[in-house]
Amino acid sequence: MDAAELQEFLTRGIERIYPSEDFLRDKLARGERVRIYFGIDPTGPTLHLGHIVALLKLQTLQAFGHEVILLIGDFTGMVGDPTDKTAARQRLTRKQVLANAKRYKKQASAFLSFSGKSPAKLLHNSAWLSKLNFEAVLNLAAHFTVQQLMERDMFQVRQKEQKPIYLHEFLYPLLQGYDSAAMNVDGEIGGNDQTFNMLAGRTLMKQLKNKEKFVLAVKLLIDPSGKKMGKTEGNMLTFGDSSSDMFGKVMSWSDTQILPAFELLTKVPRADIESMKTGMEAGSLNPRDAKARLAEKISMYFYTAAEVEKAKRSFEKTFREGAIPDSVSKIEVSKGTSLIEALTRNISESRTQLRRLIISGAIEEVGKGKILDVSYMIQSPMTVRVGKHRFLRIDVT
Numbered sequence: 344m345d346a347a348e349l350q351e352f353l354t355r356g357i358e359r360i361y362p363s364e365d366f367l368r369d370k371l372a373r374g375e376r377v378r379i380y381f382g383i384d385p386t387g388p389t390l391h392l393g394h395i396v397a398l399l400k401l402q403t404l405q406a407f408g409h410e411v412i413l414l415i416g417d418f419t420g421m422v423g424d425p426t427d428k429t430a431a432r433q434r435l436t437r438k439q440v441l442a443n444a445k446r447y448k449k450q451a452s453a454f455l456s457f458s459g460k461s462p463a464k465l466l467h468n469s470a471w472l473s474k475l476n477f478e479a480v481l482n483l484a485a486h487f488t489v490q491q492l493m494e495r496d497m498f499q500v501r502q503k504e505q506k507p508i509y510l511h512e513f514l515y516p517l518l519q520g521y522d523s524a525a526m527n528v529d530g531e532i533g534g535n536d537q538t539f540n541m542l543a544g545r546t547l548m549k550q551l552k553n554k555e556k557f558v559l560a561v562k563l564l565i566d567p568s569g570k571k572m573g574k575t576e577g578n579m580l581t582f583g584d585s586s587s588d589m590f591g592k593v594m595s596w597s598d599t600q601i602l603p604a605f606e607l608l609t610k611v612p613r614a615d616i617e618s619m620k621t622g623m624e625a626g627s628l629n630p631r632d633a634k635a636r637l638a639e640k641i642s643m644y645f646y647t648a649a650e651v652e653k654a655k656r657s658f659e660k661t662f663r664e665g666a667i668p669d670s671v672s673k674i675e676v677s678k679g680t681s682l683i684e685a686l687t688r689n690i691s692e693s694r695t696q697l698r699r700l701i702i703s704g705a706i707e708e709v710g711k712g713k714i715l716d717v718s719y720m721i722q723s724p725m726t727v728r729v730g731k732h733r734f735l736r737i738d739v740t
Contacts, residue, residue: 344371344407352403356396356607358535361545361558367530370557377529379404379559380412382468382522384420385444386435387693389583390451393571395644396561396607397532398454401463405455411463412526413451415444418472419519425497425512426536432512437469450582453644471525472518483517486550487543492516495539516543523548523556530557536571564607567597585672586646586654588733593638594658595731598623598630601637609640671726673736682706682719686727689735705730 344352349371353364360367370377381397383390405411420440423432435443448457448465455463475483492513493499501508516539523531523544531541541558548556563571580592596604601623605616622628635655642651676685683697686706690697698717700706707713709726727735 346372348403351613352400355613356400356561358560358562359538360560361542362555366555367557367559370529376409377404378410378412378526379530379532380414380466380522380526380528381532382414382416382419382519383444383447384416384424385440385447386420386432387581388443388446389581390447391582392580392608392641393534393563394451394582395454395641396563397534397559398451399608399610400532400559400561402454405461405463408461410461411455412528413448413455413463413465414522414526415447415465415467416519416522417441417444417467418469419515419522420444422511422515422518424515424519424540425495425508426540446583453582466526468518468522468525472521475521480514480517483521483547484514486547487517516540517547520544520547524551527552527554528556529554530559532559532561534563534571535560536563562603562607564600564604567599580641582645586642586650587657589642589645590638590651590654590658591731591733593641594631594634596634598634601630601633604637605640609637611640671734671736673738675738675740676721678722678739680721682714682721682727683717685721685737686729686735690729690733700729709734 349368352371353360353368379401381401383394401411401413417437417440420443421435421437423434425432451463457463457465493502498508498513500506519540520543524547528548531544533541538558538560541560545556545558548554565571580589584592593604602616602620605611605619606613619628619633623630623633638658639651639655642654646654672689674685674688683694683701686692686697687694692700697706701714701717701719704713704715707728709728711725714727721737721739724736724738727737729735
């Protein structure tokens with residue numbers, strides 16, 4: 344990695360580096376081979392847009408011969424990460440987390456190689472966390488104070504609103520922190536919303552391994568309101584989306600998200616991004632054209648050029664001509680099947696997410712209007728639009 348590549352790696356899409364940018368720069372400039380991991384709790388059945396930022400960084404490190412670990416939090420996923428939650432997560436069973444993680448390796452393979460030279464490793468943290476006895480947990484807890492753990496924003500909010508803070512949530516950072524020690528890593532990467540948990544691992548590495556662990560906190564793509572991209576509005580791109588859905592979702596984003604998305608989710612040179620910024624400000628570049636380029640770049644991670652081009656043509660036909668795409672997915676259901684049940688067979692969102700979409704008015708029967716009843720039962724054939732860009736034909740048997 345030359346000086347320019349190193350500078351790009353250390354600054355593009357990075358919120359902050361612990362203990363410092365210079366610390367990691369010196370380590371990499373010396374040619375040290377580092378072991379770094381990215382942990383994902385399998386709370387859903389597919390990886391999503393938010394994971395791309397970290398995966399691109401890992402892809403770069405793997406290309407230069409560093410040891411990359413994709414850690415499936417099958418144990419921590421059962422505990423539930425309280426990050427950004429104003430109420431406790433619903434706890435998942437081991438069967439649920441394993442089912443959710445079933446496709447993660449294949450999906451991550453769009454960015455990482457799990458074979459060949461310097462292959463990425465896939466690990467599960469139940470391998471060590473499930474073996475901790477109560478004495479070991481007490482020893483881990485002795486490295487933290489209640490005051491430290493209560494500093495978390497979401498706990499402050501809950502305490503102010505007199506909402507419960509459960510002990511298992513309180514202990515979550517200890518468990519994630521122990522992952523670093525168990526794998527004896529040099530560093531960890533994750534979204535900036537995971538900084539508290541990642542720094543817990545830094546604390547344990549110092550005290551248990553006498554080792555300085557670096558942390559790469561990457562930026563998150565946010566919506567126009569300043570919140571990280573979510574699933575409520577139906578615009579969260581997942582690795583399980585069809586090429587048409589991916590293209591359409593990106594095209595539904597706000598113009599203000601175009602340039603940040605190019606920075607975080609692609610490897611388009613910064614000079615090109617700056618040129619697009621200048622063009623849009625001057626009026627010589629239509630934001631829609633820039634967004635279409637972004638949609639192509641993201642979709643190409645998962646689909647062939649021909650498939651992406653087909654998705655692009657379908658989008659243009661749908662939204663510029665007002666037509667329903669020719670390639671609409673079709674399913675058959677029995678009369679009286681709930682709409683949510685039917686959608687879960689073809690749409691990547693969970694039942695909870697689909698309920699939110701219905702309540703927010705993001706699902707409609709084409710030609711008849713929005714469906715606002717979460718208990719809606721299908722009585723006759725219908726074409727459903729989910730969000731602005733996804734269609735599903737439902738036949739009744």
